[in-house]
């Protein structure tokens with residue numbers, strides 16, 4: 001089992017639109033559950049893992065976003081109307097244990113957001129960071145850092161061009177690199 005974070009981002013580095021929606025949703029090429037290589041990505045996955053902030057909008061969707069996946073949510077309380085099969089837990093270590101105990105050999109799609117990716121990275125549980133860089137500039141929004149420690153070490157693995165002008169880049173996460181020279185101490 002590998003835990004694979006996959007995030008869309010604008011070409012100027014924002015993972016949300018200025019109004020807080022996932023970057024992907026601003027792309028005219030976006031089709032929920034179908035575009036940007038998501039089906040190929042999900043072929044090896046059996047579970048989705050995410051933070052409460054990312055999960056809650058799905059409860060109002062007419063279409064359940066993870067029909068073929070077990071769903072695990074990091075949340076200190078169980079949001080109202082959460083389907084019975086969804087596992088929620090407020091303790092990331094315990095949620096990880098429950099995820100591993102349920103695992104049948106498939107990978108885990110770590111959906112986000114940045115705080116939850118940072119949390120599982122800090123636990124040493126993040127295997128890959130997979131970015132879908134969109135051909136869009138937002139001029140504002142949320143960055144992946146500093147919720148994900150800027151000292152996270154990334155090793156390039158592969159890339160592919162996607163229909164519609166986006167590019168998928170896959171990095172493996174292997175420990176931390178040295179702090180950047182001159183980085184503020186809060187980033188060390």
Ligand SMILES: NC(=O)c1ccc[n+]([C@@H]2O[C@H](COP(=O)([O-])OP(=O)(O)OC[C@H]3O[C@@H](n4cnc5c(N)ncnc54)[C@H](OP(=O)(O)O)[C@@H]3O)[C@@H](O)[C@H]2O)c1
Pocket residue numbers: 006007008009015016020021022023024050051052053054055074075076077090091092111112113114115116117119142147
């Ligand atoms: N670009 C993309 O592909 C993409 C993908 C997904 C999400 N997003 C965007 O990301 C944004 C949300 O990201 P986010 O980082 O603010 O929120 P998030 O990671 O989705 O959820 C945060 C929540 O997860 C729980 N949590 C996280 N770390 C924890 C820890 N160490 N210990 C205990 N609980 C922890 C807390 O739940 P409680 O408050 O219940 O304790 C926290 O409020 C949204 O704007 C969404 O649109 C973008």
